[in-house]
Amino acid sequence: MRGIHNIHRVLLVLLLTASMSVATAQQTVRYDLDVTDTVVNYTGKTRKAIAINGQLPAPTLHFTEGDTAEIHVHNHMHHETSIHWHGILLPNEQDGVPYLTTAPIKGMSTHVYRFPIRQSGTYWYHSHTMLQEQIGLYGAFIIHKRNERPVNEEVMLLSDWSDENPHQIERSLHRATDWYGIRKGAAQSYGEGLMSGHLGTKFVNEWKRMHAMDVSDVYYERFFVNGHAEEQRQHYRKGDKVRVRIINGSSSTYFWLTYSGGPLTVVASDGADVEPVTVDRLIVGVSETYDIEVTIPADGAAYELAATSEDRMGQVSLWLGDGVKQLKQPLGKLDYFEGMKMMNGMMTVGGNMKDMGMNMSLQQMDMNVVMYPEGNSPKTLNYAMLRSPQPTTLPDKPFRTLHFELTGNMNRYVWTLNNRTVSESDKIRIKKGENIRIILTNNSMMRHPMHLHGHFFRVINGQGDHAPLKNVLDIMPMETDTLEFNASEEYGDWFFHCHILYHMMSGMGRIFTYEHSPPNPQIPDPEKGLRKVYADDRRFYLGAEIGIETNASDGDVVLENTRWAWQTDWHLGPNKRRGYEVDTRFGRYLDRNQFLMVFVGGEWRYREGGHADRNWFGQVNTKDDRTAFNIGLQYTLPWFIVADLRVNHKGYVRLQIERDDIPITTRLRLRGLYNSDGEYTVGAKYILTKYLALSSHYDSDMGWGGGLTFTY
Amino acid sequence: MKITLLLSMLLHIGNMAPAQLPNAKTETFRIAGNCGMCKQTIEAAGTRKGESVLSWNADTHFAELTYDSAATTADVVLKRVAYAGYDNEHYLAPAEAYAALKNCCQYERAPQATALTTNNDPARVEHGIPHADHPSPTTGHHSPVDGVLPSYFKLKDALVAGNAKNVSAVAADLSKQLEGLSAPEAKEAATHAAAVAKAKTLEDQRIRFAALSESLYRFTKTNSPSSLVYYQHCPMYNKGKGANWLSNEKAIRNPYYGDQMLTCGNVVETLGGKDAETHSHE
Ligand SMILES: [Cu+2]
Numbered sequence: 001m002r003g004i005h006n007i008h009r010v011l012l013v014l015l016l017t018a019s020m021s022v023a024t025a026q027q028t029v030r031y032d033l034d035v036t037d038t039v040v041n042y043t044g045k046t047r048k049a050i051a052i053n054g055q056l057p058a059p060t061l062h063f064t065e066g067d068t069a070e071i072h073v074h075n076h077m078h079h080e081t082s083i084h085w086h087g088i089l090l091p092n093e094q095d096g097v098p099y100l101t102t103a104p105i106k107g108m109s110t111h112v113y114r115f116p117i118r119q120s121g122t123y124w125y126h127s128h129t130m131l132q133e134q135i136g137l138y139g140a141f142i143i144h145k146r147n148e149r150p151v152n153e154e155v156m157l158l159s160d161w162s163d164e165n166p167h168q169i170e171r172s173l174h175r176a177t178d179w180y181g182i183r184k185g186a187a188q189s190y191g192e193g194l195m196s197g198h199l200g201t202k203f204v205n206e207w208k209r210m211h212a213m214d215v216s217d218v219y220y221e222r223f224f225v226n227g228h229a230e231e232q233r234q235h236y237r238k239g240d241k242v243r244v245r246i247i248n249g250s251s252s253t254y255f256w257l258t259y260s261g262g263p264l265t266v267v268a269s270d271g272a273d274v275e276p277v278t279v280d281r282l283i284v285g286v287s288e289t290y291d292i293e294v295t296i297p298a299d300g301a302a303y304e305l306a307a308t309s310e311d312r313m314g315q316v317s318l319w320l321g322d323g324v325k326q327l328k329q330p331l332g333k334l335d336y337f338e339g340m341k342m343m344n345g346m347m348t349v350g351g352n353m354k355d356m357g358m359n360m361s362l363q364q365m366d367m368n369v370v371m372y373p374e375g376n377s378p379k380t381l382n383y384a385m386l387r388s389p390q391p392t393t394l395p396d397k398p399f400r401t402l403h404f405e406l407t408g409n410m411n412r413y414v415w416t417l418n419n420r421t422v423s424e425s426d427k428i429r430i431k432k433g434e435n436i437r438i439i440l441t442n443n444s445m446m447r448h449p450m451h452l453h454g455h456f457f458r459v460i461n462g463q464g465d466h467a468p469l470k471n472v473l474d475i476m477p478m479e480t481d482t483l484e485f486n487a488s489e490e491y492g493d494w495f496f497h498c499h500i501l502y503h504m505m506s507g508m509g510r511i512f513t514y515e516h517s518p519p520n521p522q523i524p525d526p527e528k529g530l531r532k533v534y535a536d537d538r539r540f541y542l543g544a545e546i547g548i549e550t551n552a553s554d555g556d557v558v559l560e561n562t563r564w565a566w567q568t569d570w571h572l573g574p575n576k577r578r579g580y581e582v583d584t585r586f587g588r589y590l591d592r593n594q595f596l597m598v599f600v601g602g603e604w605r606y607r608e609g610g611h612a613d614r615n616w617f618g619q620v621n622t623k624d625d626r627t628a629f630n631i632g633l634q635y636t637l638p639w640f641i642v643a644d645l646r647v648n649h650k651g652y653v654r655l656q657i658e659r660d661d662i663p664i665t666t667r668l669r670l671r672g673l674y675n676s677d678g679e680y681t682v683g684a685k686y687i688l689t690k691y692l693a694l695s696s697h698y699d700s701d702m703g704w705g706g707g708l709t710f711t712y
Numbered sequence: 713m714k715i716t717l718l719l720s721m722l723l724h725i726g727n728m729a730p731a732q733l734p735n736a737k738t739e740t741f742r743i744a745g746n747c748g749m750c751k752q753t754i755e756a757a758g759t760r761k762g763e764s765v766l767s768w769n770a771d772t773h774f775a776e777l778t779y780d781s782a783a784t785t786a787d788v789v790l791k792r793v794a795y796a797g798y799d800n801e802h803y804l805a806p807a808e809a810y811a812a813l814k815n816c817c818q819y820e821r822a823p824q825a826t827a828l829t830t831n832n833d834p835a836r837v838e839h840g841i842p843h844a845d846h847p848s849p850t851t852g853h854h855s856p857v858d859g860v861l862p863s864y865f866k867l868k869d870a871l872v873a874g875n876a877k878n879v880s881a882v883a884a885d886l887s888k889q890l891e892g893l894s895a896p897e898a899k900e901a902a903t904h905a906a907a908v909a910k911a912k913t914l915e916d917q918r919i920r921f922a923a924l925s926e927s928l929y930r931f932t933k934t935n936s937p938s939s940l941v942y943y944q945h946c947p948m949y950n951k952g953k954g955a956n957w958l959s960n961e962k963a964i965r966n967p968y969y970g971d972q973m974l975t976c977g978n979v980v981e982t983l984g985g986k987d988a989e990t991h992s993h994e
């Protein structure tokens with residue numbers, strides 16, 4: 001066999017010298033992917049998911065550099081899908097962003113992707129349609145180097161799973177649910193603060209209008225390596241080196257990687273080789289890939305390559321070797337209050353992050369480290385350690401510099417660049433051949449894995465000409481990082497976005513568009529297509545909190561999107577004497593932090609046998625029967641006190657202050673309200689489930705009562 | 713009579729306890745360990761109310777495990793025991809968990825586990841150092857700073873670890889060594905080192921350490937050390953005034969904040985290194 005191979009090689013060289021047109025041994029590698037609806041049961045509950053060729057995650061696709069990939073995607077579902085080839089350099093119409101670059105794959109239809117493979121390394125593929133990635137539509141995409149010597153290698157495709165419907169997760173995030181925090185033991189209440197001596201920290205945190213901080217937003221029931229909680233490869237023996245291709249295919253989970261058999265040597269990132277660098281652990285951002293090498297230190301044991309979710313809620317393992325299992329020390333629990341203390345120091349009352357002149361960049365100062373009580377300070381990979389084996393300098397062309405500030409609002413779950421969503425900004429025009437420099441500054445409280453389609457960028461990291469190539473950059477709060485890439489593609493629209501699924505869907509991204517691109521045959525009506533793309537971050541989310549108590553029903557329903565909000569609330573007494581009140585308003589958030597909303601609205605109230613009162617402003621007010629139109633504004637003051645100032649069509653003024661959801665213990669919440677008509681309410685609720693709480697409140701009009709509160 | 717009856721009843725209940733578990737299953741496993749203290753830790757890790765009961769015999773090193781097979785598995789229980797530091801038939805304890813055991817409990821480990829400790833310390837496997845920049849001209853030439861730097865690095869590490877007691881002890885040694893040198897920078901450094909040794913709190917030690925690092929930097933600069941020394945800077949210390957230190961490794965381990973901001977800082981200057989890695993330029 002080897003001899004035949006060598007003859008092939010000689011022939012190939014001869015051919016190469018003979019004619020450049022046959023420079024690549026053209027081989028078409030075909031895969032058929034059958035996409036089907038499926039049900040899974042990971043936790044004892046049956047849930048809907050999506051499978052490819054009957055499996056979840058999707059099968060691993062193998063190619064060799066120089067092949068032509070021909071992938072037939074058969075959509076057997078009744079709803080549409082799409083597949084994006086993550087990190088792959090390809091013609092724009094093959095990129096797989098539905099309505100932007102590629103036709104969506106409609107239900108019960110087949111779509112054929114065909115593109116030449118002009119790179120090697122570890123990549124993956126996933127749906128770019130709505131939230132399908134969360135329920136299984138992801139798989140590994142491995143490209144071998146030409147004439148690569150076979151080595152021991154494994155794929156470690158990491159992912160997260162929630163039993164909750166991803167659309168419910170998304171809606172809940174937009175409602176600032178604290179249910180996930182409760183599930184994780186990360187509610188960070190005043191009571192817990194008091195017990196651990198951090199009461200002041202919690203107070204300052206809320207004073208600066210920050211919600212309980214966490215390293216991730218969603219509670220996941222399960223984490224997986226290749227679809228399992230753990231896997232084992234028994235055939236490895238002492239001294240074997242194993243190359244592990246790690247792919248973070250999760251929707252919103254970062255993973256720490258550690259190995260019980262010794263250090264880890266990082267040899268590639270996002271598919272591109274780096275000079276080997278040896279560390280004790282590394283974090284793999286959402287959608288990043290790393291190739292690492294580990295060694296089996298002895299026979300008679302299996303060594304644990306562990307991937308731990310950044311919030312420490314779960315761990316998956318790949319066991320290498322045969323025998324008794326050598327465990328890796330688990331990562332310690334997070335100390336949320338220490339993290340909160342640090343956040344307090346970095347956040348201004350005005351809602352801006354300040355970096356204290358630290359010039360933070362490239363993951364070098366892991367501010368999360370304050371939350372990890374680890375004594376023996378392991379060596380952690382950061383981007384400054386990555387070095388490309390080859391020079392990566394760009395062609396000698398003019399540079400254009402773009403600044404993006406990563407902005408966001410945890411409270412309303414709005415994530416933006418320069419305070420604009422994808423749909424709120426124009427496409428960014430680039431000229432073929434020019435060099436683009438992107439300077440990113442993260443002014444939000446979360447880390448974001450920013451991904452560029454169809455191009456590698458160099459990360460300016462102090463390695464000079466050998467700056468590493470990547471296509472995902474994890475940027476931590478307060479960091480500033482610089483990326484450079486050459487507009488080396490021919491044409492088309494290329495997405496640049498945060499790869500945390502729920503951040504992307506809220507609009508955290510931009511579209512780069514090559515000037516003078518030819519019409520894309522897959523997008524017959526580009527304007528309509530773009531509207532479909534924009535629709536993703538323009539969606540409205542419904543939420544409600546409805547109390548049914550013995551004295552009255554207090555409730556509110558809201559329908560909100562990035563900027564607009566329609567809010568309705570009511571206080572309905574049990575009879576006419578106690579009275580009825582309904583208030584509705586439609587408003588728009590104006591400032592970057594979304595503390596300020598202006599609104600127009602109306603109110604109606606009725607009560608029997610009341611009497612006229614004088615308000616704080618000396619105006620006379622009858623609560624008995626009033627129908628009024630209002631204009632006003634709402635402003636979120638420090639400590640989340642919402643002030644509502646309004647004037648009705650008769651010139652009657654009302655000022656109201658209100659604070660909801662004061663976390664006293666993990667599950668106990670207090671609220672209070674007071675207004676210039678002299679009305680007030682105090683209430684408490686004890687959270688039973690995500691949707692249900694026991695509650696009680698006292699209202700100056702309605703008196704005491706108790707009952708249930710439903711939260712949606 | 714009554715008492716004996718009561719006692720026998722109690723005993724009976726005691727014996728019954730494991731059997732009271734539903735779907736009870738009993739298995740025997742070997743678990744490593746030495747003494748009575750081991751027994752306590754092992755049994756505490758293996759026993760969980762309503763799920764499993766584990767009893768370990770310190771003489772035979774065998775444990776009897778009874779568990780509710782609907783609620784848990786032997787594998788899960790043995791994993792907990794290993795996390796508590798004890799090797800068993802299914803799992804070897806993490807190196808850290810074993811190291812955390814009391815001396816008397818540190819039983820002799822399986823060779824698969826000891827294979828790890830003989831590995832290179834990854835922190836020392838530095839990558840990307842421009843080693844052997846200067847071709848090594850001399851044989852065993854040593855600079856006067858070579859003798860004192862190891863103690864200084866020890867002191868720095870003690871500050872990284874935040875161990876005030878160690879800091880005092882090491883600083884006292886360093887001060888003595890520095891006093892023995894003739895250079896004025898060394899004398900100055902000796903005074904600062906003595907001040908570190910006398911300082912009562914970790915905070916105070918760090919303030920003195922900043923001054924010590926300044927003098928020692930000047931001393932190191934004029935007397936090039938034979939191994940590479942990195943002069944490093946933390947911009948945050950002392951309310952943004954910043955402070956420096958010397959290190960024998962390029963990776964940042966910040967002595968001014970320890971755990972809190974371990975990797976905050978950057979290399980300002982690289983000093984010496986004539987003899988560094990003479991073996992490395994083949
Ligand atoms: Cu992707």
Ligand SMILES: [Cu+2]
Pocket residue numbers: 415447448449498499500503504508
């Ligand atoms: Cu993001």
